[in-house]
Amino acid sequence: MKKLEMYMLGNLKIVLDRKTITDNISYKSAGILSYLALNKERAFSRDKLSSLFWETSSMDAARYNLRYNLWALRKVLGDNKKESKIIDSQKDTCKFNLHNNVYIDVFHMESILKNVSENDIKEYIEGLEKAKNIYKGEFLEGFYIKDCPEFNDWIFFERERWQRAYFDILYKLSRIYKEEEKFLKSIDNLEEMLTINPLQEELYVKLIEIYLEMGDRSTALHQYERCCRILREELNVSPMAETKEVYKKIIDHSERELKDNKTDDRELLEDKWIIYNKKFTDKNAKIFDMDCYPIKHIQYYWISNLIKEIMDNYSIQVLEGFPEYYWKDIYRIESSVGSIIEGIDLQDNLTIITEKNKIFSATLELLYSITKENSLSIIINNIQWMDEFSFDFLKLILFKYERFNLQFTITGDEEDYRFKEIRTYFKLKKL
Amino acid sequence: MREMDLLLYNGNILTMDDKNTIKKWVVIKNSRIFDLGDGDGFKKYLENSSEVINLYGKTLLPGFYDSHVHLVQTGFNLLSLDASKVKSIPELLELICRKSKRTENGELIRVIGYDESKVVEKRLPTRYELDNCSRNNPVWVNTIEYHTSVVNSLALHMLKLPFNLEGVMRDERNLPDGRFIGKASSMVRNNIFNMIDDSLRKEGVSKALNLAIENGVTSINALEGGFTFHDKDAKFVSRNKNFFPIDIALFYQTVNVKKVLNEGLNRIGGCIFLDGSFNSRTAALSKPYYDDSSTSGILYFNQDELNKFILEAHENNMQIALHAIGDKAIDQILNAYEYALTLYPKKDHRYRIEHFELATEEQINRAKKLELILSMQPAYEYFWGGVGGMYDLRLGEQRRKKTNPLRKIVDKGLIIAGGSDSDVTPISPILGIHAAVNHPTAESSVSVLEAIKMFTINGAKAVFEEEIKGSVEIGKYGDFVILDKNPLTIEKNDIKNIKVKGTIKEGNILFIE
Numbered sequence: 001m002k003k004l005e006m007y008m009l010g011n012l013k014i015v016l017d018r019k020t021i022t023d024n025i026s027y028k029s030a031g032i033l034s035y036l037a038l039n040k041e042r043a044f045s046r047d048k049l050s051s052l053f054w055e056t057s058s059m060d061a062a063r064y065n066l067r068y069n070l071w072a073l074r075k076v077l078g079d080n081k082k083e084s085k086i087i088d089s090q091k092d093t094c095k096f097n098l099h100n101n102v103y104i105d106v107f108h109m110e111s112i113l114k115n116v117s118e119n120d121i122k123e124y125i126e127g128l129e130k131a132k133n134i135y136k137g138e139f140l141e142g143f144y145i146k147d148c149p150e151f152n153d154w155i156f157f158e159r160e161r162w163q164r165a166y167f168d169i170l171y172k173l174s175r176i177y178k179e180e181e182k183f184l185k186s187i188d189n190l191e192e193m194l195t196i197n198p199l200q201e202e203l204y205v206k207l208i209e210i211y212l213e214m215g216d217r218s219t220a221l222h223q224y225e226r227c228c229r230i231l232r233e234e235l236n237v238s239p240m241a242e243t244k245e246v247y248k249k250i251i252d253h254s255e256r257e258l259k260d261n262k263t264d265d266r267e268l269l270e271d272k273w274i275i276y277n278k279k280f281t282d283k284n285a286k287i288f289d290m291d292c293y294p295i296k297h298i299q300y301y302w303i304s305n306l307i308k309e310i311m312d313n314y315s316i317q318v319l320e321g322f323p324e325y326y327w328k329d330i331y332r333i334e335s336s337v338g339s340i341i342e343g344i345d346l347q348d349n350l351t352i353i354t355e356k357n358k359i360f361s362a363t364l365e366l367l368y369s370i371t372k373e374n375s376l377s378i379i380i381n382n383i384q385w386m387d388e389f390s391f392d393f394l395k396l397i398l399f400k401y402e403r404f405n406l407q408f409t410i411t412g413d414e415e416d417y418r419f420k421e422i423r424t425y426f427k428l429k430k431l
Numbered sequence: 432m433r434e435m436d437l438l439l440y441n442g443n444i445l446t447m448d449d450k451n452t453i454k455k456w457v458v459i460k461n462s463r464i465f466d467l468g469d470g471d472g473f474k475k476y477l478e479n480s481s482e483v484i485n486l487y488g489k490t491l492l493p494g495f496y497d498s499h500v501h502l503v504q505t506g507f508n509l510l511s512l513d514a515s516k517v518k519s520i521p522e523l524l525e526l527i528c529r530k531s532k533r534t535e536n537g538e539l540i541r542v543i544g545y546d547e548s549k550v551v552e553k554r555l556p557t558r559y560e561l562d563n564c565s566r567n568n569p570v571w572v573n574t575i576e577y578h579t580s581v582v583n584s585l586a587l588h589m590l591k592l593p594f595n596l597e598g599v600m601r602d603e604r605n606l607p608d609g610r611f612i613g614k615a616s617s618m619v620r621n622n623i624f625n626m627i628d629d630s631l632r633k634e635g636v637s638k639a640l641n642l643a644i645e646n647g648v649t650s651i652n653a654l655e656g657g658f659t660f661h662d663k664d665a666k667f668v669s670r671n672k673n674f675f676p677i678d679i680a681l682f683y684q685t686v687n688v689k690k691v692l693n694e695g696l697n698r699i700g701g702c703i704f705l706d707g708s709f710n711s712r713t714a715a716l717s718k719p720y721y722d723d724s725s726t727s728g729i730l731y732f733n734q735d736e737l738n739k740f741i742l743e744a745h746e747n748n749m750q751i752a753l754h755a756i757g758d759k760a761i762d763q764i765l766n767a768y769e770y771a772l773t774l775y776p777k778k779d780h781r782y783r784i785e786h787f788e789l790a791t792e793e794q795i796n797r798a799k800k801l802e803l804i805l806s807m808q809p810a811y812e813y814f815w816g817g818v819g820g821m822y823d824l825r826l827g828e829q830r831r832k833k834t835n836p837l838r839k840i841v842d843k844g845l846i847i848a849g850g851s852d853s854d855v856t857p858i859s860p861i862l863g864i865h866a867a868v869n870h871p872t873a874e875s876s877v878s879v880l881e882a883i884k885m886f887t888i889n890g891a892k893a894v895f896e897e898e899i900k901g902s903v904e905i906g907k908y909g910d911f912v913i914l915d916k917n918p919l920t921i922e923k924n925d926i927k928n929i930k931v932k933g934t935i936k937e938g939n940i941l942f943i944e
Contacts, residue, residue, distance in 0.1 A: 144588045146566050149559075152584055156606055160594040167595065197593035199614050228736075232686055234617050236658040236704055236731050316693040339690075342625070 002078050004086055005103040006037055009162060010136030012143055016077060024076050028053055029069045031145055036087065036096035037104055038158065043088075043095040052151050070094065106162065109134040113165065125176060128169050135166040167193060174206070183214050184299065191335060198230055201243055208246050215295045219304070220250045226336070272379075272431040273410050275398065275422060280407040285375040286313055292385035292412070300333045302390035303363055306378075307334040314370055316340070322369050329362035360393050367397065368404060375405040384416035391418050398426050435460050435480040436938040437909065440473040442486030443917055446903040447493050447887045451880060457491070459909035459938035467903060482940075489932060490917040492883065493902050494649025494677075494910030495860035496890020498806050499785060499850025501702070502653040502679065503664035506635020507627075508543055508854050509642075515544030515575070519551045523572075524564045531565035539586075539627070540565060542572040547579075557602075558583050558609025571623055576711050577659050580611045580619045590622045617658075624661035632667045640675060643858045644941045647912030647931040650678040651858075652806075652850065652894060654701025654752070654785070657684030669694050677936055680894045686740045688747050698894075699744050700752040702785060704731055706760035709788070709815075709825045715759035716789070721827030728757050737767045745771040745780075750895075752783035752806065761790050765797045772801060781895060783848075788834050789826075795836070799843045804893045806848045807835060809867035809882070810856040813927075817871035832872045841877055848893035849885030860886040864918060865927035879918050879926070909938040 005015040012030055014022045022030065032053060036044070046066055047059070053069075054062035070089050073079070079086050086102065088095050098104070109131045116127035139159040144152055170189045177186035190207050194200065204227035211220035224239075224247050231237050239247075288309045292302060307330055311319060319340050331337040332355060370376065380386070386394070397404065409431065412419060422428065440456035444467065456473035458466045458480060466472070477483060512530050517523045523545065530540050547555050561570045561583035569586035573579075582590065587609060592599065598615030602608040611619050643651060656665030665683045672679050682701035683691045691699045706728055707713020712720050715728040732740075744751045755764045764784055772780070783804040788811065790798070798805065812835050815821035822831040840847055849863045856862070864883055870876035877885075891901025900908050913933035918926050933943040 138591065144585065146585065149562060149584060152588065153604075153606055156587070157604070163594045197595055199596070199618065229687055233658060233662075234621060235614060238731075238733055238736055312689060315695060316690075317695075319693075 001099075001101050003101045003103070004077065006034070007105045007136070008034060008038070008140055009105050009109065009134060009166075010138070011141045021076055026069065026072065028065075028145060029073045029076075031143070031148070031151060032066075032069055033073055033087075033096075034140060034143075035151065035154065036094060037098075037102075038106060040096050040098040040104075040107070043090075043093040045093055047092075049094060053145070053148055055149065056147055105134050106139075109162075109165070113169070121176065121180070125173070128173050128176075132166070132169045132173065135162070135169075138163065163196065167196065178206075178210060178213075183210050186210055199234060201227060201231065201240055205243055205246050208250065212249060214298055216293075216298055216301060217250055218293070219301070222308075222336070224250060271411065271414075274429045274431060275401075275408040275410065276427045276429050277401045277404070277407045279402045279405055280377075281375050281405060282377065282407070283375065285377045285407075288313070288376070288378045290378060290380055292380065292382045294385050295387070299387050299389040300359070302380075302386050303359070303393055304334045306390075307363070307366075308336065310366065310370060311336060311340070318370065322366060326362035326365050329358040330366065332359055356389065356392075360396055363393065364397065364400070367406060371405040375407075377407050377409065379409045379411075381411050383410045383412040383418050383422075385412070386418060395421070395425075398422070401426070433479050433481045435465060435476050436462075436482065437935070437940075438473060438476045438480035438483045439486055439491060439911070439913075439935075440483070442489055442491045442913075444491045444903055445883065445917075445919065447884060448902045448904050454903070457903060457909075457911075462908055462937035464903060464905050464907050464909050466905065484933075486913065490914040491903070492647075492912050492914065493887040493900070493907075494912050494934065494936065495647045495886045496650045496652070496848065496893075496901070497643065497648050497850050497853070497858050497860060497886070498652045498848035498890045498893050499701075499808060500639075500643075500651050500653055500853045500858060501655065501660065502636055502639055502651060502853075503632050503655055503667060504660060505854040505858070506632065506637070506639040507541065508635075509638045510631065510635050511541040511543045513544050514542045514572070515546065517545070517550060520554075520556050520560065523550070523556060524560060527561065527570060528564035531568050531570075534568050536567040538568055539623070540568045540570045541623075542570065544575055545572050546575045555579060555581050555610050557581070558587060558607070561609065571619070573620075576708065577620065578612065578616060578711070580616045581609050582611075582619060583609060586623075589626065590619060592618060592622070620659070621661065624663060627663075629663070629667055632664065633671075636667075636671075636675075639853070639858070640677060644677060644934045645931060646857075646859045646861065647914070647934050648677065648858060648860060649910040649912070649934060649936045649941075650680070650890060650894075650896070650900060652680045652682060652701075652848075652890075654682045654684055657701075657703065659704075660684060660702075662690075666694070669696060676941055678900075680896075682750075682752050688740075688743045688749065691749065692747060697748070698750045698752070700783075700785075702754040705737070705753055705755045705763055706730055706757050708756060710821055712825060714757035714789070715763075716757045716826075717759050717762075720825055721830070722824055728759070730760060730763060732763065734763060734766060737763060738770045741767040742771045742774065745775060745777070750781055750783075752785055754785045756786045756788045758789045758791055758794065761787060761794050765794060765801070768801050768803065769797070781893065783893065786852075787840075789830065790836060790840075791833075792839065795840055795843050795845070798840075799845055804846050804848055805840060806850055806893060807837070807840075807885075808850050808852045808856060809835065809837065809863045809870070809885070810851060810859070811835060811866075812870050812872075813862060813866035814856060816866075820871070832875075834872075834875075835870065836875050837867055837870060837877045837881075838875050841881055846889050846892055847885050848889045849882070861914075861918075861929050861931065862927055865923075868923050868926060879923065883918065909935060911935040913943075 002017050007013040012022060046063060050062035050066045054065050074087060077086050086097055088097050112127050112131040116124050118124050139162045140155055143155060170193045174186045174189035187210055190203050194203050204223055207223045208220045211223060228239055231239055290305060324341050327337050327341045435458050437459040442455060444454040444457060446452045446454055454467045455469040457464060458476045512526060514523050514526060534540055547553060565583060569589055570583040571586055572581040587607060596615045596618060598611055598613035599607050600610040653668050655668050656662045668679060668681050681696060682698045683696055684701045684703055706715035712723055712726050713729045715730045719727045753764050755761045768782055781804050783806050785806045787805045787807055822834050851858045863886055867877050867882035868879050888897060888901035891897040900910055912931055915930040915932050918929060934941045
């Protein structure tokens with residue numbers, strides 16, 4: 001018995017025995033198959049289907065067209081044995097047989113959601129993540145048949161229904177991850193919700209609260225500004241009173257952080273060390289003076305700040321000239337990249353290692369690209385506070401140092417392992 | 432080899448220089464005015480000019496400025512279906528049906544100017560009604576002032592709107608019925624402008640510029656991007672400004688200073704709406720509207736936000752312009768300018784207020800103290816002024832008599848740059864001059880010469896261009912407009928009937944009749 005797989009969450013994909021057959025089926029036939037499949041086990045009268053798909057034709061012509069399309073479908077599906085027919089077509093009715101050899105993503109997602117329970121958090125998260133991964137895009141994305149208004153309305157209805165389900169999954173995941181203190185994952189889910197609808201002010205508030213909980217005041221502030229900017233540009237309104245309250249929290253947090261840091265500051269050494277690069281020509285070099293903060297556990301935060309510095313200091317023409325596929329990878333850690341490249345849609349599900357490789361490689365290329373014309377000098381203050389992923393990235397650049405017209409200057413605790421490691425491999429000059 | 436490019440003689444040249452000199456001839460070399468005079472001096476250039484035009488007594492002025500144009504949207508609207516005159520929904524649908532038949536499948540049909548208060552049904556159409564007249568083209572109906580949108584099913588499908596968007600009107604099955612208000616209408620508008628290709632912008636802008644040229648305009652201040660417009664419009668103008676036949680000074684309508692800097696521009700704002708409009712009763716007033724005492728309009732910014740934005744733009748050395756119509760909004764922008772200029776005083780900043788329609792005497796004094804440029808649209812008075820006009824209905828007699836107080840502003844020594852706010856009113860400086868001279872409130876009217884200045888030398892000053900344009904003087908660009916009659920001598924009620932006979936940009940004839 002042949003195995004039929006139908007993927008409707010995203011662009012329609014129909015697979016028969018591991019072979020994609022979507023292109024072998026006419027657009028209307030694909031519509032009929034999808035409609036029957038989603039209404040599994042429900043028998044439709046042929047007249048109903050005829051009028052649904054050939055509303056403007058005469059009844060005879062419509063019935064003929066339906067007969068022809070059903071025949072064509074059965075032919076492509078190899079649907080000729082009575083006992084295993086996918087489309088059960090009788091004289092007056094038609095229905096879809098959902099037997100064991102049929103996989104439909106929508107039902108898969110539905111069954112996962114039906115069975116997940118918050119009793120076991122680990123399983124709950126696993127279930128939600130699984131369901132999330134099934135959603136690759138809008139229900140029957142891009143599918144529309146001009147002369148079938150009722151069928152199109154059915155698509156509109158299902159589209160909203162599955163998007164709502166997906167949104168619900170994202171919401172639950174962001175909440176649980178926040179409770180579990182897996183902040184970055186919680187943020188990812190909130191960001192995904194914002195990609196769907198960027199006008200939801202309450203989501204920015206949630207993001208800000210998470211960043212504050214992480215101790216990352218600067219990104220919290222950035223999120224507040226992002227919210228203000230979007231509301232102003234899209235709706236010409238100021239944030240709600242609740243959002244402004246959150247802004248106050250950021251400011252309070254900042255004042256606290258300032259007080260906390262004062263004690264630490266005394267212990268830091270003021271010496272500046274150049275990590276010497278013989279390729280570096282300091283003529284007209286741009287200078288980035290970048291601080292590290294005592295928030296080492298927030299991975300990528302330093303790289304993210306580096307990207308922001310680059311975006312602030314290079315013209316849009318230069319930035320837009322950088323390949324889109326690299327921006328897409330950088331977007332994983334710095335959402336303001338969305339202002340350069342529109343419509344980034346990250347639907348992939350990478351492992352942490354693959355994601356890290358992609359981010360490193362894209363950021364490395366970005367640095368290479370901007371230092372081709374002009375030299376760049378980056379001062380890193382308090383390197384002992386750099387997050388581990390960013391420090392790995394720094395080492396990667398240093399191992400490829402001579403490729404870049406770039407030079408780092410560092411300050412910080414010389415007893416810290418980061419400082420020692422740099423000193424082991426690279427030439428340091430005291431300023 | 433002929434040394435001169437163009438000689439125009441036997442004319443009546445109102446130079447608009449400091450002394451308002453009148454000359455008879457002018458000669459252009461390498462785009463600039465090489466010589467001019469009022470006697471026979473031109474004869475020496477007759478033989479060595481590539482082109483010679485006898486003006487036969489016609490009037491020549493410096494090329495007009497229009498200091499307030501939404502160029503890309505004007506262009507789009509010229510390509511759109513105008514529904515401002517329909518009286519019923521069937522009439523609207525008939526209009527769309529006809530358009531759909533002559534439009535290529537898949538091409539967007541945009542309908543503008545629909546006013547539900549003026550149709551017998553007093554409502555918007557639904558997508559099902561629009562589907563009946565066009566299934567092969569996405570259709571987008573915009574109401575007047577763009578607050579509401581209606582789309583057909585094909586457009587709805589293409590828009591990819593989120594299920595939880597506020598402002599989506601639904602039918603009894605809980606499906607979107609195609610009508611959108613508030614947030615949803617903004618997203619619809621934004622998504623559609625995002626889908627629109629720059630080739631359509633090019634087509635629209637080219638039409639708009641031809642209209643401008645036919646009306647004697649050689650310099651435009653284009654106010655583009657941002658809320659109710661689209662950033663792609665600003666980027667389109669910014670990236671093509673060297674290819675347009677006339678000069679375009681771009682104001683990027685955003686509060687994001689970095690975005691403007693990144694685009695390599697130094698002018699920010701334009702119609703950044705501090706308040707709305709009188710027609711929709713959203714212009715912010717200190718006292719309620721005459722015809723609806725429940726509202727005094729809306730302020731879209733709070734003072735702190737505005738101060739922060741103005742200060743950032745000021746610190747980044749940008750020329751700033753903002754939309755303020757009602758007296759309350761005017762107060763807010765004056766406060767913000769005072770705040771920034773007190774913290775970091777700056778001379779010759781030429782910060783602007785766009786519209787300035789209901790300014791009080793005290794506010795005019797404050798504007799003078801700050802040396803602001805007031806970018807105003809006299810033609811508003813032509814369309815909305817006087818007894819029974821829109822100003823009268825919304826504001827009542829007392830305040831209607833105080834709108835657009837041009838005389839007081841000029842008497843204070845402030846510079847008014849004239850504009851059209853196209854396509855709210857058409858790009859026609861002649862109409863603007865007429866409206867300023869024939870202001871329905873006689874004591875607010877200005878002299879013809881003062882009105883011409885608004886659309887010539889003042890326009891140049893409003894964008895730091897008075898050294899190269901705005902008057903007919905040696906060394907300045909050869910930008911001219913030729914008129915069939917002299918506005919200084921014609922009956923003032925007839926100024927609007929003056930015809931533009933020719934437009935010349937840097938010595939090149941762009942239009943001549």
